[in-house]
Amino acid sequence: MPPTRDSRRAVYRRVAQRPHIDWPAYDSTPLYDRTSLAGLESDIRTVSEMWLDHESHDSVEEFVCALPLAYFRFNAHDRYEGSTRYQMDTLFRVFVLKELHGWAHETALVDYLEDRPELCEQLGFETVPDQSTLWRSWHERFTPDLRETVETAARTILIKAQNAGVAVPREPARKLRYHGNESGESDPNDQTTLEQAEKITDHVSRIVFPAFSLDRGDGCEIHENAYWGLQTYLGLRERLAANEGARSFIYESTRDRTPLGHAHREHIRDLSVDQVREMYRQAITRLLNEVAETEQFFRAGIVAIDITEDDPFTGDRTGREDEIIGTKEKTDEYAYQWATVQLVGNAIPVVLDARPVRKGESRLEIVKDLLDSAEEMVHVDNVLMDREFDSQHVLEMLSQRGLSYVVPKRMQTSEKAQAKRLLQRDQDRYETGRKLHLGKNEWHETTLIYRRKEDSEYDDHRQYSVFMTNCGSGHLTEYGYRWEIESGYKSIKRFMAATTSKNFGLRFFYFAFSCLLYSIWRAVDLLVQVQLTGEYEHSPMVTADNTLTLLKKETGIG
Numbered sequence: 001m002p003p004t005r006d007s008r009r010a011v012y013r014r015v016a017q018r019p020h021i022d023w024p025a026y027d028s029t030p031l032y033d034r035t036s037l038a039g040l041e042s043d044i045r046t047v048s049e050m051w052l053d054h055e056s057h058d059s060v061e062e063f064v065c066a067l068p069l070a071y072f073r074f075n076a077h078d079r080y081e082g083s084t085r086y087q088m089d090t091l092f093r094v095f096v097l098k099e100l101h102g103w104a105h106e107t108a109l110v111d112y113l114e115d116r117p118e119l120c121e122q123l124g125f126e127t128v129p130d131q132s133t134l135w136r137s138w139h140e141r142f143t144p145d146l147r148e149t150v151e152t153a154a155r156t157i158l159i160k161a162q163n164a165g166v167a168v169p170r171e172p173a174r175k176l177r178y179h180g181n182e183s184g185e186s187d188p189n190d191q192t193t194l195e196q197a198e199k200i201t202d203h204v205s206r207i208v209f210p211a212f213s214l215d216r217g218d219g220c221e222i223h224e225n226a227y228w229g230l231q232t233y234l235g236l237r238e239r240l241a242a243n244e245g246a247r248s249f250i251y252e253s254t255r256d257r258t259p260l261g262h263a264h265r266e267h268i269r270d271l272s273v274d275q276v277r278e279m280y281r282q283a284i285t286r287l288l289n290e291v292a293e294t295e296q297f298f299r300a301g302i303v304a305i306d307i308t309e310d311d312p313f314t315g316d317r318t319g320r321e322d323e324i325i326g327t328k329e330k331t332d333e334y335a336y337q338w339a340t341v342q343l344v345g346n347a348i349p350v351v352l353d354a355r356p357v358r359k360g361e362s363r364l365e366i367v368k369d370l371l372d373s374a375e376e377m378v379h380v381d382n383v384l385m386d387r388e389f390d391s392q393h394v395l396e397m398l399s400q401r402g403l404s405y406v407v408p409k410r411m412q413t414s415e416k417a418q419a420k421r422l423l424q425r426d427q428d429r430y431e432t433g434r435k436l437h438l439g440k441n442e443w444h445e446t447t448l449i450y451r452r453k454e455d456s457e458y459d460d461h462r463q464y465s466v467f468m469t470n471c472g473s474g475h476l477t478e479y480g481y482r483w484e485i486e487s488g489y490k491s492i493k494r495f496m497a498a499t500t501s502k503n504f505g506l507r508f509f510y511f512a513f514s515c516l517l518y519s520i521w522r523a524v525d526l527l528v529q530v531q532l533t534g535e536y537e538h539s540p541m542v543t544a545d546n547t548l549t550l551l552k553k554e555t556g557i558g
Contacts, residue, residue, distance in 0.1 A: 002480065003066055007056040014050045037149045038206050043068075044153045045160075051162040052157075055438035058170060060161050064096050065122040077146040079471045084141075090124040090371065091137050093151065097123075099154035102170045106134040117221050144170055144541060145220040159293055193528060195541045200527045201550035204520055207290055211283035222257045224234075229255070230264055230290045232511050232551050234497035236504070239500040265499075269506050273356060276505065280512050281373055284352055284519060285507060288377055291348060291523050292532050301381040302345035302478060303374050304485040305367055307357055308493075310336040315500070320360040323504045328388065336504075338511050341370035344384065344481040348526045348536070349488055364393045371401070382471065390468060394438035396444040404471035406479045409448065411466060419450060419461035446470055472478040484538075491544055493516045521547040 031037070044067065051063050076089035089350035093147045098109045113120050113128045120128055129137075136526065138147065158172035176249065214227060234245045243261035250258050259267075271279075291297045312333040317324040326335050343350050344466035353373035357366065367389065368375040374380055383398055387408040398405045422430050435443040456463040467476055497504065523544040 002448075003057055003062055007054055007231065008066070011050045011054055011057075015046060024527060033460070034071060034073045037077070037145055038408045040072055041149055041152050041156070043208065044165065045156050048157050048160040049164075049289075052161050052166050052456075058166050060100055060157055060166065061097065061119065062122075063157060063161075064093050064100070065119070067095070067096075074146075077143045078141060079143060080141045086129060086133075086137065087124070088141075091141075092146075093123050093447055094125075094129075095150045096137060096157070099151055100158060100169055105544060106131045106138070109134065123510070124388070133393070155293065163292075172300070178486050181532050193532065194542055196528045196531055197524055197546055200518075200531070201524050201547060202292060204312060204524055205288065205551055206390055206517070207286045208283045208520060209395070211286055214271070219366050222259055226255050230259055231497065232237060232548065234516065245497065265501065265506060267502075268509050269503050271505055271509060273505055273508055275399050276509050276512050277353065277355060280516060281377070282352055283516055284350065285377055287350065287523050289555075291350075291526055294536075295524065297348060299525075301349065301379060302343070302384065302481060303341050303352065303371075303378075303382075304344045304384040304491075305339065305370055306482075306484050307337055307339045307340050307366075307388070308489045310338070310511070313426055315502070317502075320502055320504070323356070324502070325357070325359045337368060338508070339366050340485070340515065342485050343378065344484045345478065348522050349538075351482050351524060352517040354508075354512050354515050356550055361390050363391050364397060367394050371398075371403075375401075377385050382478060385483070390443045392438055395436065395446060395468065395470070399444065399470055404469070406467055406469045406476060408472070408479075409466040409468050411461075415450075417463050419464040419466070422450055422452070422464060423461055430480055447472070449476055451476065464489050477532070488518060490519075494544070495521050495548070516552070517548065518544075520551065524550075 047067070047382075049067070049337060050064060052060070057063065060377045069089040069092065072089070074092065080090050094109070098106070101108070101112070103109055103112075112130050113123075113125070133285040136371055142150075155172050158168050158170070161168050163171060193531065230249050231240070232245060233249050241261070242264050246261035246264060246460055288297075288555060294302075307328065308384055310326055312327065313324045313336050317334055327333050327335050328337070338354055339357050340354045341352050343352060353370055355366070355369060367383075367385070371383070373379070380403060385394075385405070387410050390407050392411050393406065395405060411419070418432075420429070429452065431487070432448050434446055434448045436446060438444055445466045447470065449469060450464050451467065453465060467479065469476065492511070492514045495517045497510050497514075499510060501507065521542070521544045524547050525540045526536050528536065529541050534543075
């Protein structure tokens with residue numbers, strides 16, 4: 001069905017209503033100007049997703065004809081001087097069309113257009129250009145960078161169409177391309193890896209960081225990116241506080257003006273927890289949109305939910321007892337606690353969302369909140385959680401959502417007795433049904449799986465672990481993926497700035513920003529691996545330090 005005025009309006013209203021999405025990007029953010037190809041690619045990514053998701057839009061060709069290009073200044077990428085017969089925006093559309101079909105030569109494009117006069121009219125052609133004109137336009141008029149943007153735009157449109165169930169003329173290549181990646185090396189060395197990492201880090205940072213804003217108003221002397229640069233710099237060195245970091249940042253930054261430590265903290269403290277979470281989710285959504293263009297990302301489906309705690313708090317917590325709560329191990333210490341939902345398993349280990357844990361919040365409330373975020377970003381099949389989440393109400397909520405779960409159970413009297421019987425029979429594994437009481441004569445049906453630990457230090461019933469699941473014993477092996485969230489926390493805390501402040505919003509921002517740096521690192525590593533080897537292995541090819549060092553260049557250091 002052809003686009004209508006109402007369908008166009010619905011699409012652009014959705015674009016305008018998305019928080020922290022500026023469109024057109026190259027006309028709205030300090031990262032882009034109206035000649036920016038990266039800005040153009042960002043807009044095509046945003047608009048194509050909304051356009052092709054509309055129930056009335058079922059044609060990639062119609063999207064190419066309707067793509068708004070009036071804002072973009074093609075003259076910076078036009079190598080011809082003087083008057084020409086065909087406008088650059090018209091040629092851009094027709095070459096995107098050629099790339100959508102995967103035609104290697106202009107002849108096929110000319111034949112296709114000559115058979116479709118209505119399409120030519122939509123594209124803006126009064127007459128169809130001949131093959132030689134199109135060849136010269138592509139090879140001599142378009143810059144190499146603009147040609148690459150055409151290829152990127154076509155691949156993006158194909159992927160967004162495929163995701164929306166719209167017919168595509170060919171299967172998209174889910175492999176990103178960047179400048180200078182045609183080296184052809186099958187066994188990349190360290191220098192090649194770093195070169196690719198630098199290009200990709202630059203690309204990713206330009207996509208992710210615009211989601212963050214301090215809302216300082218116009219006319220500020222210090223550029224906002226300097227604040228994100230300082231925060232990234234604090235993550236470069238373990239346990240570096242804002243005041244000390246800001247003093248070093250003055251000398252290491254290439255910026256004329258950088259924020260002082262107290263000013264940096266002041267602006268961060270002005271952000272509410274809800275604002276930080278919303279900006280974080282927007283940044284991660286942008287990051288996922290980028291890695292979603294690789295086939296490796298589609299291994300997603302398993303998420304792990306867990307709670308981690310900050311370093312023990314040793315000061316006076318008077319008035320903040322609801323924020324500085326006890327530790328998970330039930331010691332006499334106190335600490336801030338944060339909950340996260342993270343992709344695990346074969347997928348890239350990205351932290352999808354993070355939130356504080358306050359005194360009195362139920363585990364059901366925390367899990368629902370994090371799952372709401374996760375399911376907006378990715379398709380979730382299975383949820384893995386630690387034994388602190390072995391609540392029957394949590395498990396029932398997961399089942400009602402149609403999700404599978406694997407959760408270890410705390411051993412009560414009946415489980416200990418069963419484990420002792422298994423030990424007497426020298427039985428390594430046992431499976432049984434169990435009904436968990438929800439109240440008001442309602443029950444949740446689950447399966448208990450007893451599994452004997454190999455090389456256990458115990459010689460009694462403690463040799464056994466008990467798991468609850470609604471998906472059968474075959475999924476029990478997936479619980480081993482949970483270790484990734486624990487190892488992820490170690491890296492995340494390595495990226496956190498040090499502070500003695502009791503400000504809850506500041507503390508949470510430091511944690512959330514370190515989750516973002518960790519997620520960017522893992523995304524950059526995936527893209528580098530896919531670019532250089534065509535495969536993705538969990539063992540990183542790019543180190544966290546490499547990524548942070550490259551990120552600091554993109555935020556004004558060095």
